[in-house]
Amino acid sequence: VQQISGMLTKLFQRVRLEKPGQVDPRAAGFTLSLLAAMYDRSGTGYIKTRSAAAALIALSGDTLLAKYRAFFQFYAVPDGKAALITRSALRSLLTDLNKIPAIVGESCTLSCVEIATHSCFHGVLNSTIVEEKFLSWLRSEPAVLLWLPTCYRLSATEMVSHQARCR
Numbered sequence: 345v346q347q348i349s350g351m352l353t354k355l356f357q358r359v360r361l362e363k364p365g366q367v368d369p370r371a372a373g374f375t376l377s378l379l380a381a382m383y384d385r386s387g388t389g390y391i392k393t394r395s396a397a398a399a400l401i402a403l404s405g406d407t408l409l410a411k412y413r414a415f416f417q418f419y420a421v422p423d424g425k426a427a428l429i430t431r432s433a434l435r436s437l438l439t440d441l442n443k444i445p446a447i448v449g450e451s452c453t454l455s456c457v458e459i460a461t462h463s464c465f466h467g468v469l470n471s472t473i474v475e476e477k478f479l480s481w482l483r484s485e486p487a488v489l490l491w492l493p494t495c496y497r498l499s500a501t502e503m504v505s506h507q508a509r510c511r
Contacts, residue, residue, distance in 0.1 A: 345376070345380060345384065345389045345390065345391055346389075347393075348376060348379065348391055348393070348396050349372070349376050352371075352372040352375050352376055353372045355372070356371045356372045356375075375400075378399075378447070379391055379396050379399060381447055382395075382399060382443040382444065382446070382447050383395045383396065383399075383440075383443060392440075394418055394419070394436075394440070395440040395443070397414075397418050398415060398418060398419075398437060398440040398441055399440070399441075399443070399444060401414045401415060401418070402441055402444055402492060403444070405499065407496075408482075408492070408493055408496050409479070411492070411496075412478070412479050412482045412483075413475070413479070415437055415441075415482075416429060416475050416478050416479070418437075419433045419434070419436065419437045420433065420475070421433065421472075423472070426474060426475075427475065428472035428473060428474060429472060429473050429475075429478050430471055430472050431461055431465060431471055431472075434460075434461050434464055434465075434478075435457055435458075435461050438457045438460055438461065438488055438489070439457055441489060441492070442456075442457065442488065444491075445491050450491070452488055456487070456488045457488060459488070460486050460487070460488040460489070463481070463486060464477075464478070464481045464486070
């Protein structure tokens with residue numbers, strides 16, 4: 345938690361310099377509290393860095409494709425020249441990501457994660473998948489992660505303005 349706190353402080357200080365007046369000075373503390381509520385419910389003082397990174401990626405303002413690629417990079421294992429996602433890594437990712445809606449009472453059961461994992465690996469003979477298969481599956485908007493593209497679309501429409509007038 346201390347290491348994540350330091351990283352968040354640096355991150356928000358940098359953003360505050362780039363966008364003066366747009367970042368609340370308490371943003372690092374609020375973000376750390378959110379991460380602790382999601383990933384350290386028992387108060388051990390330990391949050392997996394990968395879990396925190398998944399949450400920060402999911403909650404970032406980046407494009408869906410950029411988020412999906414970042415998830416792959418954080419959860420994939422190197423295999424020679426390529427990186428691959430294993431079933432267990434996908435389960436970890438989905439479990440970590442589902443802590444986000446769970447914080448507002450929209451939880452998913454473990455069976456949802458298992459069903460999603462099975463659907464991602466449907467038709468795959470080995471126990472790993474490449475990035476393209478992973479991205480293709482995420483683009484199909486699996487039910488377990490439907491909240492992610494929905495939140496992205498909602499935030500993307502905040503900046504839309506139309507030059508039409510209503511009568």
